[in-house]
Amino acid sequence: MSLSKVNVVIVGAGAGGGIVAKELAQAGLSVVVLERGEWPHYDNNNDDEMNSQRTPCHGNPFGPDDKRHPRVAIGDDGSSHIVRPSEGGGINAGCVGGGTVSYGAMAWRFMPQDFRLVSTYGEVKDSTLADWPIGYDELEPYYEKAEYEVGVSGDYTNNPNSGPRAKPFPMPAFPMNKEGRLIEEAAKRMGLHPFPVPMLRNSVPYNGRPACIHMRSCVGFACPVNAKAGSHNTVLPVALATGNCQVRTGCVAAEIVVDDHGRARAVRYFDANGRAQEQPADLVVVSASATETARLLLNSKSKLFPNGAGNNNDWVGRNLQGHLYVGANGFMEEEIYEEAGPGCTVGISDFNHGNAGLVGGGLLCNEFIDLPYHFCHNRPPDAARWGKAHKDFQRRHYKHLARLIGPVQEIPNFSARVSVDPVVKDAWGIPVCRLSGHRHPYDLQLGEFMAEKAEGILKEMGATGIWRTGISRSLGLSGGQHQAGTCRMGNDPKTSVTNSHGQLHEIDNLFIADASLHVTNGGFNPVLTIMALAFRVSAGITAGWKGSQFK
């Protein structure tokens, strides 16, 4: 059954899709957003640690569910495993707002060097390291748009490492908690430049939403007062208010229909009742996350694209990246726990670049509040897992734990990839993501370096019993919540999937607006970059639309 044609179909209502919906609806285009999940509701997913997206013991509270969304992961030995979404498998949340409902909401801009790694450091062996086709300066106005329209609290007075900003943050920074202040003092003594972590949350009332109420159940949960900003409570309501946008929930995209002239004509999907539908559109925007976007393109086979939409050069699904999350933990003699979320308050980005002899680096921050069950897994390698020793550890250390941790810039490689599994299908009969390959060995080297730095700061702070975290001996699959890179943008169609506006080289009415576009993923949490790119992709579409380029 074919529905009446609209101007734009957007697949995925997360960090990227929400912004594109708002921008295009405001420009007067008719927009349909297909979202596999539902609108989030705090009453359904409250402060229950068993139902946190961080510890999804009983299944992902913000989707996707275990029953209908299997994936396949290929182990180091080549064996294939079916992975449930709540057990990992590199999946992101599946609801309106996507990851922006339950995320930690750190609001980082990438640094200017992050867009020019090859120019800054040279090639890295066995990698697909490349410069972005755009630089920081081209993205800066869109970072600003994201900071003002979605809403970011921050203060970079003491951060000399970030790129230039035309305007200050729209809201003042969050104050530091006790752990944050101790780290700040220690880092300053070492000649470093600690500063408050910028957050996609309201430190003061902003854009019709109240200020943060500092609950301890914060990261992994929806915010009960919408002080945490995401697509669901900022840009999508604006899109809907234009009257030009419809969000269809429970809708699972199966295929982008590409005609014999190489144009996207419609999206074929299953609606909330499991019925097959086909939504024709002038243009299609895919913002389903780096893994799911690649899967949808690969599942969209047509006469001109027998290996999937835009995949005639075999770059769709390649260069899957995420972040090794590395740092150190230790204990303070005094109690440093404060009953106030989010808890992550201090950042240090002195090690993101300029590390002698190394390519890139990473960020260090103190961590979000650790809830009691999650804390059971925060252990030195030799700690008892059970018995009185376990209980004593919980009791003695819970309110004394100091943590410094952050994402490490990953080096992309061609073998780390998303493909579609030849056998396993989801509940709608659509072939699922198959994740294979592994990180570049360089990531582990950089990880060791960052963990050593974190350890040094905790020592200066006076922590004892320090151990390093996130260091892995095996390379492992990349991806995860910070998944990126699978439809990289570039100027050469032979080595990239889209141009610098997120438009497929080979299909000019098909766009991508999520972290799939990231050529490299920075040493920072990626969401603000996803948002900035979505604004930029939208600007390209509206500019082209005025000239009827896509009709």
Place this chain on the structure above:
Amino acid sequence: MQPTRSESAAQTQPEALTRRTALKLSAAVILGGSFGAGACAGLSRWGRSEPQAYRFFTGDEATLLIAMCEQIIPRDDAPGATDAGVIHYIDRQLCGPYTRHQATYRRGLDAMRQTCARVYQTRFEQLDFKRQTAALWLLETNQAPAEFWSGASQAGFFSLVIEHTRQGFYGSPRHGGNLNYASYRMLGLAYPNPIGQNRYAAARPG
């Protein structure tokens, strides 16, 4: 669809039904059917004289598992796993989000029973505390008699029990464990979760 155990109970003893249990029973039949997990019908041993304490476990299984959980989080000056109702957390989840672990528990507990009968000539729960610890150490290091664990991982089973015990003890009380907020009290965490009055010390006025 195979009839659930409660359906057959309803067929054999219809005269014993009160209106209330009949309503419950029909709900259980519907749910049992949709779960496809007959072991959790809830009224599976309906009609017996003793009260039904568990949804999934038999009384013997529960006694053994309670002792194992108490080893994992023992009582001292703060409550332990038994006090916190961890068994009820696990029992409830096995009939909810953890139906996939039912076979592991049924099989693992049986293997544990046989292991203790062979190694100690008695039941696990009747061993003194130190010997219970030693018995679990056998499991953790995969050193229990292999013949009782063919095709099942001893250490894997024990790790699952450790994880579920932690969830029952430290997780939200709404799932049947963490009775009287035992773990939150032990850690000094306020409950219910304070909303609205929280501030970092640095941000407090004055």
